[in-house]
Amino acid sequence: MSATSWIAETATTGQYADVNGINLYYEIHGTGHPMILLHGGLGSGEMFGPILSGLADHHQVITVDLQGHGRTADIDRPLDITLMADDIAALIDHLGLDKPDVVGYSLGGGVALQVAIRHPDKVRRLVTASAYIRRDAVYPDLLGQQGQVNAAAAEFMKDTPMYELYQRVAPRPEDFPRLLDKIGEAMAKDFDYTEEVRGLRVPTLVVAADADMAPPSHFVEIFGLLDGGLRDAGWAGEGRPKGGHALAILPGLTHYNAFQSPLFVAVTVAFLDQES
Numbered sequence: 001m002s003a004t005s006w007i008a009e010t011a012t013t014g015q016y017a018d019v020n021g022i023n024l025y026y027e028i029h030g031t032g033h034p035m036i037l038l039h040g041g042l043g044s045g046e047m048f049g050p051i052l053s054g055l056a057d058h059h060q061v062i063t064v065d066l067q068g069h070g071r072t073a074d075i076d077r078p079l080d081i082t083l084m085a086d087d088i089a090a091l092i093d094h095l096g097l098d099k100p101d102v103v104g105y106s107l108g109g110g111v112a113l114q115v116a117i118r119h120p121d122k123v124r125r126l127v128t129a130s131a132y133i134r135r136d137a138v139y140p141d142l143l144g145q146q147g148q149v150n151a152a153a154a155e156f157m158k159d160t161p162m163y164e165l166y167q168r169v170a171p172r173p174e175d176f177p178r179l180l181d182k183i184g185e186a187m188a189k190d191f192d193y194t195e196e197v198r199g200l201r202v203p204t205l206v207v208a209a210d211a212d213m214a215p216p217s218h219f220v221e222i223f224g225l226l227d228g229g230l231r232d233a234g235w236a237g238e239g240r241p242k243g244g245h246a247l248a249i250l251p252g253l254t255h256y257n258a259f260q261s262p263l264f265v266a267v268t269v270a271f272l273d274q275e276s
Contacts, residue, residue, distance in 0.1 A: 014071065019090035025071035026064045026091065030056025033124075034100035035272065036088060037063045038108025040130075040259065041183055042162035044070025044169065047105075047259060054265040058273060059101070064091065066111065068179050073171040079182040081107070085114030092122050101272050103127040105259040113193070116202040126200075127268050129207035130255050133193040137218040149184035151177035197225045203244035205271040207264065209253035216249050223247040246271055 014027040027045060029052055037055065039047045045063025048055070055061050066084050068074035077083060088111060092100060102123050104112030109131025116126040132138060138146075154177040157163045167173045204226060208219040223229050226245040233239040248267040250258050258264055 017091050017094045019094050020087045021077075022067055022075050022087055023073065024064055024066075024087060024091055026062055029061045029063070030059060032059040033272075034095075034097050035059040035061050036092070036097075036100050036102045036112075037061050038066065038088070038102070038104035038111050039063070039069065040106030040108055042069070042166070042179070044165060046070065046165060046169075050260045051262070051265045054262065055269065058269050062095070062097075062100070064088065066108065068175070068182060070165070071169050071171065074175055074178065074182070079186045081110040081114050081186075082118065084111045085118050088112075088115050089119040089122055092119075097122075099124040101125045101127070103129070103268055103272075104131065105129045105264075106131060106255065113197070116200060116204065117193070117196045120201045123202045125272055126202045126204040127207060127271060128204065129264065130209060130212050130258055132214045132218055133191075133197055133222055134218075135190050135192070137214040137221075139213065139215075142213055146184070146187040149180055149187060151181045153180055194225060197222060200226060200245075201243070205246045205248060205267065207248045207250065207258075207267060209250050209255055209258040211254045212258070213255045219247065219249065 014025050017024045017026060035055065037045065037048060039045055044065045048063060052061065065072040067079060067087065088102065099122065102112045102115050104110070104127070106129070109128040112126055113128045113131060113133070116123045135143070163176065166176050166179070170176070206219050206222050206226070208214075208216060210216055212219070220229060223245065226243060227241040228245050228247055231239045250261060250263045250267070253261055253263065
């Protein structure tokens with residue numbers, strides 16, 4: 001993937017919101033029911049450049065740069081998805097949004113999930129893409145690679161789109177090694193959100209590539225926690241999950257390109273726009 005493929009096709013002047021102790025950068029694109037769109041680790045809202053118009057044709061899309069990413073400077077706290085979820089909840093209040101949809105990919109998918117878990121009354125629908133709910137769901141060899149993410153890796157990442165983006169837009173470009181340290185620390189911590197997902201009250205679409213960081217069976221497992229895939233749905237769909245949840249496994253894609261696929265746009269818009 002080239003660095004330029006991450007750049008939004010049309011430049012939009014963003015804004016900052018001073019919320020929850022952090023100065024969050026965000027941009028607003030399009031009109032319609034608001035959708036908060038959250039990027040993956042080491043990225044920013046610009047990651048969604050190739051698909052942004054497809055989403056903004058249907059919704060008011062609010063891209064947010066999470067803590068320490070893109071144009072949002074880091075602050076003195078860990079990179080924790082629960083804390084970042086509280087940032088998003090505070091942004092929803094700051095913008096006066098009435099139950100926006102929250103859509104996230106990878107790191108952003110984990111944050112989006114936590115927004116729905118911790119602040120369910122602020123969210124209409126949730127799309128969590130390529131986000132696993134147990135650390136041990138990830139392939140073992142990949143866990144080993146994640147264990148090598150730290151400041152020392154910065155030199156080896158200088159030809160990557162993540163490094164190029166950070167150097168171009170970050171308020172403090174010299175903080176890239178610190179970001180790697182924080183992400184490495186976050187990925188090293190064990191977690192299991194099984195029970196939290198089981199109690200989720202927000203209609204949720206679980207999305208994954210068919211060749212993701214965790215096997216498709218893990219995302220089927222998540223769907224099962226949401227009452228999905230446990231029975232035949234019946235002719236009228238009466239056996240579908242009671243909470244309106246859904247599952248999409250996107251064919252021919254990986255963790256590293258699913259978020260820019262037209263298939264991701266198609267399943268997201270179809271889920272968000274269906275009648276409740």
